[in-house]
Amino acid sequence: MAITLKDVAREAGVNVSTASRALNNSFGIHVDTRKRVLEVAERLKYRTNQVARGLVTGQSHSIGLVISDIRNPFFAEVARGAEDAAFHAGRDLVLCNSDLNAEKQMRYLDWLLAKRIDGIVINSVAPLSPAQQDQLWSAGVPIVLLNLSLAHRRSPLWRFSAAIADNLAGGEIAGNYLIDLGHAHVLHVTGPRTHGNFADRTIGFLNAFQRRGLPRPRVVYGEHTFGAAYQVAMQHLEADRNMTAIFAGNDVIAFGCMRAMMEKGVRIPEDVSIVGFDNLEMSQISSPPLTTIDQPKYETGKAAVEMLLSMMAKDGPHEPEHRIIGVRLIERESCRRIAGTAVQDRRSAKHLARDGSSHSLSAANKSVRDKPRKHSVKE
Amino acid sequence: MAITLKDVAREAGVNVSTASRALNNSFGIHVDTRKRVLEVAERLKYRTNQVARGLVTGQSHSIGLVISDIRNPFFAEVARGAEDAAFHAGRDLVLCNSDLNAEKQMRYLDWLLAKRIDGIVINSVAPLSPAQQDQLWSAGVPIVLLNLSLAHRRSPLWRFSAAIADNLAGGEIAGNYLIDLGHAHVLHVTGPRTHGNFADRTIGFLNAFQRRGLPRPRVVYGEHTFGAAYQVAMQHLEADRNMTAIFAGNDVIAFGCMRAMMEKGVRIPEDVSIVGFDNLEMSQISSPPLTTIDQPKYETGKAAVEMLLSMMAKDGPHEPEHRIIGVRLIERESCRRIAGTAVQDRRSAKHLARDGSSHSLSAANKSVRDKPRKHSVKE
DNA sequence: ATGAAAGCGCTAACAA
DNA sequence: TTGTTAGCGCTTTCAT
Numbered sequence: 094m095a096i097t098l099k100d101v102a103r104e105a106g107v108n109v110s111t112a113s114r115a116l117n118n119s120f121g122i123h124v125d126t127r128k129r130v131l132e133v134a135e136r137l138k139y140r141t142n143q144v145a146r147g148l149v150t151g152q153s154h155s156i157g158l159v160i161s162d163i164r165n166p167f168f169a170e171v172a173r174g175a176e177d178a179a180f181h182a183g184r185d186l187v188l189c190n191s192d193l194n195a196e197k198q199m200r201y202l203d204w205l206l207a208k209r210i211d212g213i214v215i216n217s218v219a220p221l222s223p224a225q226q227d228q229l230w231s232a233g234v235p236i237v238l239l240n241l242s243l244a245h246r247r248s249p250l251w252r253f254s255a256a257i258a259d260n261l262a263g264g265e266i267a268g269n270y271l272i273d274l275g276h277a278h279v280l281h282v283t284g285p286r287t288h289g290n291f292a293d294r295t296i297g298f299l300n301a302f303q304r305r306g307l308p309r310p311r312v313v314y315g316e317h318t319f320g321a322a323y324q325v326a327m328q329h330l331e332a333d334r335n336m337t338a339i340f341a342g343n344d345v346i347a348f349g350c351m352r353a354m355m356e357k358g359v360r361i362p363e364d365v366s367i368v369g370f371d372n373l374e375m376s377q378i379s380s381p382p383l384t385t386i387d388q389p390k391y392e393t394g395k396a397a398v399e400m401l402l403s404m405m406a407k408d409g410p411h412e413p414e415h416r417i418i419g420v421r422l423i424e425r426e427s428c429r430r431i432a433g434t435a436v437q438d439r440r441s442a443k444h445l446a447r448d449g450s451s452h453s454l455s456a457a458n459k460s461v462r463d464k465p466r467k468h469s470v471k472e
Numbered sequence: 473m474a475i476t477l478k479d480v481a482r483e484a485g486v487n488v489s490t491a492s493r494a495l496n497n498s499f500g501i502h503v504d505t506r507k508r509v510l511e512v513a514e515r516l517k518y519r520t521n522q523v524a525r526g527l528v529t530g531q532s533h534s535i536g537l538v539i540s541d542i543r544n545p546f547f548a549e550v551a552r553g554a555e556d557a558a559f560h561a562g563r564d565l566v567l568c569n570s571d572l573n574a575e576k577q578m579r580y581l582d583w584l585l586a587k588r589i590d591g592i593v594i595n596s597v598a599p600l601s602p603a604q605q606d607q608l609w610s611a612g613v614p615i616v617l618l619n620l621s622l623a624h625r626r627s628p629l630w631r632f633s634a635a636i637a638d639n640l641a642g643g644e645i646a647g648n649y650l651i652d653l654g655h656a657h658v659l660h661v662t663g664p665r666t667h668g669n670f671a672d673r674t675i676g677f678l679n680a681f682q683r684r685g686l687p688r689p690r691v692v693y694g695e696h697t698f699g700a701a702y703q704v705a706m707q708h709l710e711a712d713r714n715m716t717a718i719f720a721g722n723d724v725i726a727f728g729c730m731r732a733m734m735e736k737g738v739r740i741p742e743d744v745s746i747v748g749f750d751n752l753e754m755s756q757i758s759s760p761p762l763t764t765i766d767q768p769k770y771e772t773g774k775a776a777v778e779m780l781l782s783m784m785a786k787d788g789p790h791e792p793e794h795r796i797i798g799v800r801l802i803e804r805e806s807c808r809r810i811a812g813t814a815v816q817d818r819r820s821a822k823h824l825a826r827d828g829s830s831h832s833l834s835a836a837n838k839s840v841r842d843k844p845r846k847h848s849v850k851e
Numbered sequence: 852a853t854g855a856a857a858g859c860g861c862t863a864a865c866a867a
Numbered sequence: 868t869t870g871t872t873a874g875c876g877c878t879t880t881c882a883t
Binding site for chain 1 (some may be wrong): 757
C-alpha cells in the first residue's frame with residue numbers, strides 16, 4: 094500500500110541498501126546516485142517507515158512523559174517545554190496521565206517499555222513500591238524525575254536523575270519575604286507530607302523563621318487542590334484571628350484560600366497577605382494578582398528531556414544527575430507591609446540574589462517586579 | 473539484551489509461533505502449553521516488543537494529537553479526554569504542539585505518518601494550504617478535526633470528520649441571555665475571522681439579535697489571547713460609553729476584558745456585564761466568577777478518539793462524521809439585569825432546552841446554576 | 852561505490 | 868494443536 098524503500102530502489106535502478114544509504118548516510122555513495130534516489134523518493138512521495146527502522150536500530154525515537162494530570166497548568170507548561178525539546182531532537186512525546194496512581198503508573202511504564210521508548214520523564218515514582226521502583230530502575234531506560242526532595246538525599250529515589258526547582262530556596266525566600274514585611278503570625282497551607290517538592294518548600298519556609306529566631310509557623314498538610322485548600326482556609330480563618338499572612342504550597346492552594354477569604358469578607362492584602370508558589374499564568378489575573386514564587390516550568394520540562402537525551406547518548410550506567418532549577422519571587426499585589434515595621438531595603442536583603450538573567454538553570458534566586466509575559470493563552 | 477519471544481520459546485521448549493499464540497490468541501493452543509509459556513514469560517520478565525509487532529501488523533497502537541498549545545487550558549482538558557479514551561483502548565497518545573503554524577504542522581503530520589500512527593486528532597487543518605490538505609486527506613489515515621464551522625458546510629474541510637461543540641447554539645444562547653437581561657448595547661470581542669469555532673459563535677450571537685429585531689451588535693475580531701483582548705477592551709471601554717455588556721469569544725478573552733475593566737474602574741456586573749465561552753476551570757475563581765457557555769472539553773477529546781477508533785475498525789473510505797457536542801449556559805456572577813426590563817421567566821424561554829442529562833453528546837442546550845465541580849487542579 | 856544477504860522480533864499463513 | 872516458513876521494511880555487515 095504505502096511506498097517502501099524497495100519501490101524507490103527499483104524505480105531508481107539501485108539496490109535497497111544503496112537507496113538506504115542515499116537517504117541516510119552522507120558518504121560512501123556517488124553524488125549522482127544519491128541525487129537520483131532522492132528525486133525518485135520525492136516523486137513517489139516516499140516516507141521512511143519509522144517502525145521498521147526502529148526495529149533494527151532499537152530506537153523508537155519517542156520519549157514518554159508520565160505526569161499526574163495534564164489539566165494541571167503546572168504540568169501543561171512542563172509538557173510544552175518537554176515536547177519542544179523532544180521535537181527539536183527529532184523525537185516525539187507520548188503523554189501519560191497517571192493520577193499518581195501506582196497501578197496505573199505501572200501499566201504506563203510497562204507499555205512504554207514495551208514500545209521500546211527511548212527515555213522517560215516522570216513526575217514521581219514515589220507512589221510505586223520499592224520493588225516496583227527497583228524494577229523500573231533495572232529496566233535500563235533513562236529516567237528523569239520531576240519531583241524529589243533535596244532535603245532527603247539518603248532516599249532511594251536519589252539514584253534517579255531529576256530536574257527540579259529549588260523548592261528549598263523558594264520556601265525560604267517566601268518566608269523571609271513575609272518576615273521582612275513584618276508578618277509574624279503566618280499560616281502555611283500545603284500539600285501532602287510525602288510529596289518531595291512540597292516538603293522542601295515547607296522546610297525552607299520554616300528554616301527562614303528559625304534562623305530569624307521567630308516562632309515556628311503553623312503548618313497544615315492536606316490535598317493540594319483548590320477545594321481542599323478552600324476548606325482549610327475557611328476553618329482557619331475563623332479559628333486564628335491573629336494570622337496576618339498565608340504561605341500556600343502552590344498557586345492552586347493559594348486560589349482556594351483566596352476564595353475562602355473572599356467569602357469571609359477578609360480583604361487581601363489589607364487584612365491578610367498571601368504568597369503562592371509556581372507562578373501559574375492565572376496568578377496574574379486573580380484579584381488581587383498573586384505574589385508568588387516563580388519556578389521556570391517550561392525550562393524544567395525542557396531540561397528533563399535534554400538530560401534524557403544526554404543519557405541516551407552515552408550508554409552504560411550513568412551517574413544520576415540532579416538539575417536544580419532556580420526560583421524567584423514575583424511581587425504582585427497580594428501582600429502588604431505590617432504597620433510599624435522597620436522599613437528595610439529589600440534589594441539588599443541577603444536572601445535575594447543579584448543575578449540578572451531571566452531563566453537561567455542555575456540555582457540563582459532573585460526578586461523581580463512582575464513584567465507582562467510574552468506568552469499568553471491561545472485556543 | 474532484552475528478552476525476546478525466542479528466548480521464551482526456547483525456555484518453554486516450544487516454537488516461537490506457539491509461544492506467540494500462547495501469549496496472544498485464546499484458542500488453537502493446548503491449555504497446558506499456554507500455561508507453561510505464560511509461566512516462562514513471567515519468570516523471564518518477557519515484554520512484547522511492540523515495535524516488532526507493529527511492523528508486521530501495520531499498527532503502531534498510537535494516536536496523534538496535534539493541537540496549538542497544550543498550555544491552553546482548553547486543550548489540556550481535551551487532551552485528557554483523548555488520552556483517557558486512547559489508554560482505555562490500549563493505545564497511547566503522541567502530543568504535538570503546532571502553534572497553528574502550517575509548516576510545523578506539516579512536519580508533525582509527516583512524522584506521525586512515518587511512525588505509521590493509527591489515527592490523528594487535530595485542532596485545525598485550516599492553516600494548511602489546499603494542496604497540503606489534499607495530501608493529508610489522501611494519506612489514508614483516520615483524521616478527526618476539533619475545529620470546523622457548522623455554518624460553512626461547503627468548505628472542503630467538511631470531508632474530514634470532526635468533534636466540535638455546538639458553537640452556533642452557544643453564541644445564540646449567550647445572545648438571548650443578554651437580551652433577556654435587557655442588554656441592547658453589547659460588544660462582542662472575539663478571535664480571528666477564519667477560526668471556524670469562533671466564527672460560529674459570532675454567527676449564533678448575531679442571529680439572536682437579528683431574530684429579536686434588535687440592532688446588530690458591534691463585533692471586534694482579533695487575536696484570541698489575554699493580551700489582545702485586554703487592549704481591545706481598554707480601547708472600547710473609553711470609546712463606547714453606552715455599552716452595558718460584553719460577549720467574549722472565549723474565557724481567556726473574557727479575562728483580558730475583565731482585567732481592563734478592573735483597571736478602568738468599571739465594575740462587573742454593576743456597570744458592565746460579561747459572558748465568556750468555554751467554562752475553563754479558572755472561570756469559577758475569577759472575580760467575579762464568570763458567567764459563561766460551557767462546552768464539554770473532556771468529552772470532546774474523548775469523542776474524537778472514539779470516532780477515530782471506529783474509523784480504524786472498518787477500513788476503506790468512510791463517510792465523514794460530524795459529532796456536535798451540546799453546550800449550556802453556566803450562570804455565575806458576571807451579569808446583571810438592566811433596571812426597567814420586563815422580568816421574564818428564563819426557564820420558559822424557548823432557547824433553553826429542557827434536557828436533563830449533564831454531558832450528553834446531543835446538541836441539547838440548557839442552562840444550569842453552577843454547582844461545584846468534582847475535579848480540581850492538582851500538582 | 853554498490854550489491855548481496857542477514858536479521859531486528861514478531862505474526863500469520865500453511866503444513867504436518 | 869504445534870512446527871515450519873515467509874515475510875513486515877529497514878539497516879548494516881560483508882563482499883565485490
